[in-house]
Amino acid sequence: MYKYFLRYLISAFFLLGLGTSANAEFKVGFVYVGPTGDHGWTYQHHEGRNAVEAAGIKTTFVESVPEGADAERVIRQLAQSGHDLIFTTSFGYMDPTNKVAKDFPNVKFEHATGYKREHSNVSTYSARFYEGRTLLGHIAGKMTKTNTIGYIASFPIPEVIRGINAMTLAAQKVNPNIKTKIVWVFTWYDPGKEAEAAQALIDQGADIIMQHTDSTAPVQTAEKAGVWSFGQASDMQRFAPKSILTSIIDDWAPYYVERAIAARDGTWGQQDTWHGLKEGMVAMAPYNSAMGADLVKEVEQLQKDLASGKAHSFTGPIYDQKGNMLVAEGKVADDGMLAGMSVYVKGVEGDIPK
Amino acid sequence: MSLDISFIGILIGSIMASSVPLILAASGELITERSGVLNLGVEGMMIIGAISGFALMVISDNLFIAIIGSMLSGVIISLIFGFLTQSLLTNHVATGLALTIFGIGLSAMLGKNYVGIPGKEFPVLFSGLKESIPFFGPILFGHSVVLYFAFALPFLTNYFLKKTKLGLVVRAVGDSPVSASNQGINVILVRYSCILYGGAMCGLAGAYLSLIYTPQWIENMTAGRGWIALALVVFATWSPIKVLIGALIFGGITILQLHMQAIGFRIPVQFLSALPYLMTIIVLVVISRDSRKIKLNTPTSLGRIFYKEK
Numbered sequence: 150m151y152k153y154f155l156r157y158l159i160s161a162f163f164l165l166g167l168g169t170s171a172n173a174e175f176k177v178g179f180v181y182v183g184p185t186g187d188h189g190w191t192y193q194h195h196e197g198r199n200a201v202e203a204a205g206i207k208t209t210f211v212e213s214v215p216e217g218a219d220a221e222r223v224i225r226q227l228a229q230s231g232h233d234l235i236f237t238t239s240f241g242y243m244d245p246t247n248k249v250a251k252d253f254p255n256v257k258f259e260h261a262t263g264y265k266r267e268h269s270n271v272s273t274y275s276a277r278f279y280e281g282r283t284l285l286g287h288i289a290g291k292m293t294k295t296n297t298i299g300y301i302a303s304f305p306i307p308e309v310i311r312g313i314n315a316m317t318l319a320a321q322k323v324n325p326n327i328k329t330k331i332v333w334v335f336t337w338y339d340p341g342k343e344a345e346a347a348q349a350l351i352d353q354g355a356d357i358i359m360q361h362t363d364s365t366a367p368v369q370t371a372e373k374a375g376v377w378s379f380g381q382a383s384d385m386q387r388f389a390p391k392s393i394l395t396s397i398i399d400d401w402a403p404y405y406v407e408r409a410i411a412a413r414d415g416t417w418g419q420q421d422t423w424h425g426l427k428e429g430m431v432a433m434a435p436y437n438s439a440m441g442a443d444l445v446k447e448v449e450q451l452q453k454d455l456a457s458g459k460a461h462s463f464t465g466p467i468y469d470q471k472g473n474m475l476v477a478e479g480k481v482a483d484d485g486m487l488a489g490m491s492v493y494v495k496g497v498e499g500d501i502p503k
Numbered sequence: 504m505s506l507d508i509s510f511i512g513i514l515i516g517s518i519m520a521s522s523v524p525l526i527l528a529a530s531g532e533l534i535t536e537r538s539g540v541l542n543l544g545v546e547g548m549m550i551i552g553a554i555s556g557f558a559l560m561v562i563s564d565n566l567f568i569a570i571i572g573s574m575l576s577g578v579i580i581s582l583i584f585g586f587l588t589q590s591l592l593t594n595h596v597a598t599g600l601a602l603t604i605f606g607i608g609l610s611a612m613l614g615k616n617y618v619g620i621p622g623k624e625f626p627v628l629f630s631g632l633k634e635s636i637p638f639f640g641p642i643l644f645g646h647s648v649v650l651y652f653a654f655a656l657p658f659l660t661n662y663f664l665k666k667t668k669l670g671l672v673v674r675a676v677g678d679s680p681v682s683a684s685n686q687g688i689n690v691i692l693v694r695y696s697c698i699l700y701g702g703a704m705c706g707l708a709g710a711y712l713s714l715i716y717t718p719q720w721i722e723n724m725t726a727g728r729g730w731i732a733l734a735l736v737v738f739a740t741w742s743p744i745k746v747l748i749g750a751l752i753f754g755g756i757t758i759l760q761l762h763m764q765a766i767g768f769r770i771p772v773q774f775l776s777a778l779p780y781l782m783t784i785i786v787l788v789v790i791s792r793d794s795r796k797i798k799l800n801t802p803t804s805l806g807r808i809f810y811k812e813k
Contacts, residue, residue, distance in 0.1 A: 183722075344716065
């Protein structure tokens with residue numbers, strides 16, 4: 150509770166500042182779940198905002214806004230204070246965004262990683278991070294010596310489960326003996342806890358650490374312990390130069406600029422965007438030469454195939470943990486199934502927290 | 504998965520490492536509270552210590568300066584609290600909360616240029632012995648000097664409060680500032696000192712996070728540990744040794760639940776995540792049942808404003 154209270158107070162402070170600056174100029178607002186200095190998820194959204202600003206459009210942002218009831222107040226405040234387009238950049242802002250959108254039909258809303266578009270002024274957008282996870286899985290399967298991959302997971306939402314599954318499927322393809330060990334930390338951002346989770350996985354035999362949390366602590370822990378790791382959301386290479394094999398990079402800038410300009414010029418329409426390697430919303434940081442030239446070449450080829458559509462992260466046959474068929478042989482999972490993914494594929498250990 | 508004896512040694516070693524910030528911050532706050540001052544700014548002082556320590560490390564390239572500097576920055580920011588509550592007689596709770604908010608904001612501002620700079624490796628002592636002795640090696644050796652200090656601190660604090668004259672003065676001021684004042688003790692001076700000492704320990708706790716535990720600066724990196732330290736002091740009923748026990752239980756269960764997940768125990772993960780909080784409270788409540796002792800340890804005038812009539 151204290152955290153809640155505290156963050157609310159902080160948000161309120163920011164909003165006091167925002168509330169006084171209402172005028173008729175076209176303005177874009179951003180709501181972030183973490184601090185802009187997290188060097189991960191929020192950092193990349195903030196880079197996107199900087200690009201919008203560079204395109205000559207005025208922007209404001211509110212950082213470290215907790216998901217849930219407080220988010221609604223922050224979004225509402227942005228809408229009231231004359232923002233014409235508001236990007237809400239975390240899954241947990243889904244319901245608050247739609248709720249506020251109903252009361253402000255003239256304001257346009259863009260919600261990241263969600264699936265609810267209850268009103269015509271709400272668009273959703275996300276990136277096909279799972280394509281990146283497929284590449285990580287391929288590398289992990291080849292690089293592991295202990296056949297154990299440690300995965301630090303945040304919250305049991307489709308986005309996270311999809312990543313675990315995509316990684317596991319790709320790793321199994323090149324190494325049928327791999328095991329995926331998962332630790333749920335129930336936070337997007339707590340460097341201490343993420344480091345502890347990484348250490349626990351390493352102590353349990355994992356020699357590859359993968360994260361779906363936002364800080365650089367896991368890769369640093371991996372570096373210290375001398376195991377491999379992958380960066381998340383931005384290129385984290387300089388935090389663990391020996392350990393990091395590559396990073397999945399989220400590049401929101403082109404999308405943000407395009408949508409902001411569309412909203413300003415009146416051509417903005419509701420849509421559901423899901424871009425991947427092909428469009429460049431998902432990009433890969435340079436591959437570590439420790440992988441060896443052959444593996445780098447292999448992965449680069451796979452990256453090209455995923456981008457061109459020749460390969461797909463979820464190609465059948467895919468079974469769930471109980472052995473039920475999810476995707477038939479020769480078929481690929483459709484977007485609806487991917488968007489609602491809520492079961493582990495065969496080979497992942499443990500249960501999904503309910 | 505192996506549950507052999509040397510693995511348990513490694514486990515205990517990492518539990519100790521994760522408890523250090525809690526022990527330092529809680530021990531510092533304990534002295535502050537024993538003098539009758541409730542400072543809710545622990546989180547704010549910790550985060551200021553974290554950024555100052557990291558920034559000084561980058562600027563001076565000297566870890567000793569960084570550690571001392573982090574403690575000094577804790578002292579400086581707690582001086583604000585001291586001035587407001589002791590000299591201007593403001594409300595302790597409100598001022599402490601303000602200090603936390605101020606600290607988090609200020610640290611984010613100061614730290615803008617330090618985000619994304621990798622930290623330096625902090626030297627550990629006796630790392631050779633760590634590897635060569637099974638079980639006891641990883642528990643006793645291969646830690647930073649700050650960890651050894653943190654584990655000595657609760658015992659030193661206990662000795663200070665119970666066996667030294669100065670400790671008696673601190674307790675007297677916390678229990679009855681009016682009588683202490685009538686005895687000729689400078690209550691305000693004692694309280695100022697205890698506040699500054701608490702600030703120094705919180706600053707060090709923050710620096711442990713940004714220089715040793717996860718060597719880097721990121722905004723908000725204390726992530727609520729200051730509040731846990733505050734709660735520990737209360738649940739440990741102001742006893743330094745119980746603070747140590749509480750911090751170890753909290754750190755221990757946090758680490759153990761992560762291991763249980765990695766092993767694949769079929770226990771709901773949400774329950775496991777709540778376990779550290781739950782167990783720490785239960786254990787501390789159980790070991791602190793003696794109401795006579797609680798009365799003895801509780802600073803009677805905690806959080807009350809004292810002023811000397813002139």
